[in-house]
Amino acid sequence: MEGEVYYPSQDSIAKSYVQDWEALAESARKDLQGFWAERADELFWFKKWDKVLDDSQKPFFKWFTGAKVNIAYNCVDVHLQTYRKNKLALIWESEDGKSDRTFSYYSLNREVCRMANIIKAMGVEKGDRVTIYMGRIPEIMFAMLACAKIGAIHSVVFGGFSVDALHERISDSESKLIITCDGSLQNGKLVELKRIVDESLRHCPTVENVIVVKRTGHEVPMEAGRDHWFHDLCALPIANGKCTTEVMDAEDPLFILYTSGSTGKPKAILHTHGGYMVGTYTTLKYVFDINDEDRFWCTADPGWITGHSYLVYGPLLTGATIFMFEGGPAFPYPNRWWQLIERFGVSVFYTAPTAIRALMRFGEAWPNKHDLSSLRLLGSVGEPINPEAWKWFHRVIGKERCPIMDTWWQTETGMFMITPTPVVPLKPGSGTRPFFGQEAEILDEQGNPVADDHEGYLVLKNPWPAMMRTLYKDPDRYVETYWKKYPGKYMTGDSARRDKDGYFWIIGRVDDVIKVSGHRLGTAEIESALITHPAVAESAAIGLPHEVKGQAIYCFVHLKPGFAPTEDLSEELRQHVARHLGPIARPEEVNFIDKLPKTRSGKIMRRVLKARAQGLPEGDLSTLEE
Numbered sequence: 001m002e003g004e005v006y007y008p009s010q011d012s013i014a015k016s017y018v019q020d021w022e023a024l025a026e027s028a029r030k031d032l033q034g035f036w037a038e039r040a041d042e043l044f045w046f047k048k049w050d051k052v053l054d055d056s057q058k059p060f061f062k063w064f065t066g067a068k069v070n071i072a073y074n075c076v077d078v079h080l081q082t083y084r085k086n087k088l089a090l091i092w093e094s095e096d097g098k099s100d101r102t103f104s105y106y107s108l109n110r111e112v113c114r115m116a117n118i119i120k121a122m123g124v125e126k127g128d129r130v131t132i133y134m135g136r137i138p139e140i141m142f143a144m145l146a147c148a149k150i151g152a153i154h155s156v157v158f159g160g161f162s163v164d165a166l167h168e169r170i171s172d173s174e175s176k177l178i179i180t181c182d183g184s185l186q187n188g189k190l191v192e193l194k195r196i197v198d199e200s201l202r203h204c205p206t207v208e209n210v211i212v213v214k215r216t217g218h219e220v221p222m223e224a225g226r227d228h229w230f231h232d233l234c235a236l237p238i239a240n241g242k243c244t245t246e247v248m249d250a251e252d253p254l255f256i257l258y259t260s261g262s263t264g265k266p267k268a269i270l271h272t273h274g275g276y277m278v279g280t281y282t283t284l285k286y287v288f289d290i291n292d293e294d295r296f297w298c299t300a301d302p303g304w305i306t307g308h309s310y311l312v313y314g315p316l317l318t319g320a321t322i323f324m325f326e327g328g329p330a331f332p333y334p335n336r337w338w339q340l341i342e343r344f345g346v347s348v349f350y351t352a353p354t355a356i357r358a359l360m361r362f363g364e365a366w367p368n369k370h371d372l373s374s375l376r377l378l379g380s381v382g383e384p385i386n387p388e389a390w391k392w393f394h395r396v397i398g399k400e401r402c403p404i405m406d407t408w409w410q411t412e413t414g415m416f417m418i419t420p421t422p423v424v425p426l427k428p429g430s431g432t433r434p435f436f437g438q439e440a441e442i443l444d445e446q447g448n449p450v451a452d453d454h455e456g457y458l459v460l461k462n463p464w465p466a467m468m469r470t471l472y473k474d475p476d477r478y479v480e481t482y483w484k485k486y487p488g489k490y491m492t493g494d495s496a497r498r499d500k501d502g503y504f505w506i507i508g509r510v511d512d513v514i515k516v517s518g519h520r521l522g523t524a525e526i527e528s529a530l531i532t533h534p535a536v537a538e539s540a541a542i543g544l545p546h547e548v549k550g551q552a553i554y555c556f557v558h559l560k561p562g563f564a565p566t567e568d569l570s571e572e573l574r575q576h577v578a579r580h581l582g583p584i585a586r587p588e589e590v591n592f593i594d595k596l597p598k599t600r601s602g603k604i605m606r607r608v609l610k611a612r613a614q615g616l617p618e619g620d621l622s623t624l625e626e
């Protein structure tokens, strides 16, 4: 093999579910449906499927049609009938370290049922949407599972988003109910989630009720008739710990999750009960070799797809013990995560390159202070991992014992698509090859495959069970965005190259999406926030390379007459974006510009701004307006 290669140890191979990667890949290549049917057979179905894959209306693929199932039943109820009943399902630690809470599968079931009964009592029925906007606390998991259990569609909005982003997601989903908490903690600071909800709800006529979980205990306004404290509801007779699971069609929606694309309006990615369940279960099991002794820690927030698939659903489907931490990596000290791995005996640790890069900067002494010998496997997701960070993670955290699973996937794919398993030789910075049953290609503008080691558009060739089914309320945009450029192939929006060993190397997004610390944001959303400021006539946002964040947001603003380009105004505009869209979207810099480079048809040429900002050649300027 070419380049720097890390071969798996005999121990990794011996413990792996998939000892012969090539053989399983070959069997999935020959019989895609057979491969997935066999995996699906490991889960519980009220009624089995008539057909594994229905591609008669592609690109609206359907999986396990005719089957009856509920993902929540597979996450919780099935384990109650086994020795797992008293096994820990969830260990949670608060940011300040003053409290930890643990839930066995038995008590998880009681919590989920209680929440489900409360949601039902609020008039929520099968197919209704429920927006969940909370910090990283156990109740967010209970709320998601409770919705799934009764057949409601959850729409989780990341707690780091603010008023405008939340408002748009609530009103687009036409949610009946909001589940939130009074506040959350971020590096010791209070984020007033309930107040953000109140502001967001000003023009959301569909919302009938708001359930508020008490987390921080600070004073919050409660609107009579609409807002209810969760603990008060729990005291009522309706809130008992038993609730029947709704029998769903495999293709019934499980959740929508808004993600950023090329326009200002976020896309509501829709996932279903059956296929999503089979996809997340199988990938987590094979890629992280999850077994009963594992304590699995995924540092993602439930507000992103990684949190949905691999903090909540995947690990529960495999019957693992989940570790969930409310806080971030370096508060109060840069050893917080390492201390938690030691204290709770975490065996599989899945995080993002941006966090690794940030923690690297504090030096090795912090992790070296801790016994990390419980770790067996590491994982990375969200953005390309630079080889330097990969090697540090491997050497300093994994002690050269733990392979790193660099998993490439998207909100849209629902599950890992390009990823190693523990028996695959690794190259730092590459997600290796597509998962079983998948084939990827690198194409040029015209749709021809490019030569090895050349950059092009990354596409996926085969359907997979956890694929999004559509964009909620916008099927045309689904076809247009993902299936139009190369008919019959799924357009990922990423550029990549493949090396001579067939390994894929992701380069980055080719559209107007920026990955800031692994968080997905759209340039258009940032521009929409800027334009609501009275001084802004026009603006453009771009992503530029950043040492820790991967990419950072830079904005160019053309001011309205009468406004002077001052430092203070620049700072005010940065704050403005943070207040409207969320602190994660705060621009690194806001610069003032007399004229934005545009095409003759009036489209902003972000590519030109990007090149200029980096001192690179500006490329073809023939379409630039005079």
Ligand code: PRX
Binding pocket: 259, 304, 305, 306, 380, 381, 382, 383, 384, 385, 406, 407, 408, 409, 410, 411, 412, 431, 492, 493, 494, 506, 508, 509, 515, 518, 519, 520
């Ligand atoms: O550009 C790719 C990058 O994240 C994008 C998807 O973002 P999102 O939908 O928020 O999902 C993130 C978590 C699954 C992709 O189009 N990306 C994700 N994982 C990787 C990655 N880039 C390189 N390597 C990865 N492992």
